Amino acid sequence: MTTDNKMTVELMEEAEPAPEPGNFDRRKVIHSSSDTFPIDVQIASLESAGYVYVYDTENGERSIVNRNMLESQLQKMRPDDTRYFTTVKPSIEPKRGTLKCLLHKDDPERWQYDIWGFATCNKSNLVSEFQVNRHVQVRHRMEWQTIYDERERKEKEEERNFQRQLLGIATQTGAATQGPGSDAASNADTTRDTRGEAVYTPCGCGGSVREGYIAQHTRSKKHQRWEKKNGTQHS
Secondary structure (H helix, E strand, C coil): CCHHHHHHHHHHHCCCEECCCCCCCCCCEEECCCCCCCCCEECCCCCCCCEEEEEECCCCCEEEEEHHHHHHHHCCECCCCCECEECCCCCCCCCCCCECCCCCCCCCCHHHHHHHCCCCCCCCCECCHHHHHHHHHHHCHHHHHHHHHHHHHHHHHHHHHHHHHHHHHHHHHHHHHCCCCCHHHHCCCCCECCCCCECEEECCCCCEEECCCHHHHHCCHHHHHHHHHHCCCCC
16 A cells, blocks of 8 residues: 555545535435326435535545545545645645625626526625626526626617717717808818718728717727727727
């Protein structure tokens, strides 16, 4: 027996028991009576090897593992030949944040999630917005898809409202410059073509920029998302 195997055995012996995950319901019926077998069958007992706590040797995070899998978990090694897991709690404390899951009871959108029937989540120690989104994507996949779709819908609606506002401003400006005695009315309108129609220039974000309204266009969410993704600035 090698020294490493002795260490593994010792760690297995020192493992702290952990509670059985999930709920065991002795009243659960696993077979309802039928013509073939006219007797209800219920769970009478559940045999398990049991669960124990293991700790990540790098960040101190605790998790539980079935005793049948304990030895293989303890034998997992990092590239520097140190263990991934141990049954002895490390001196390092896991890094904790203060950000909460989107489904937390204190989230500002909780009223909407209640309407949708979403369960609450007590996770409140996430360290970044990325972790928040990743947590919801992994742990609450259906809820995340609903939230994501609703965000997309709102952004598209805001973009449409913004475009309508631009059109309203352009209409008012055009009417003012065409008034009697207006200097602008006596000069060629460079924002319109020879047919009197507004001139638009294609933008890399997929939208169109009307002459004279570049500043307004670059403030739109769609254009800003494009600039952030491509690392460019509209000229």
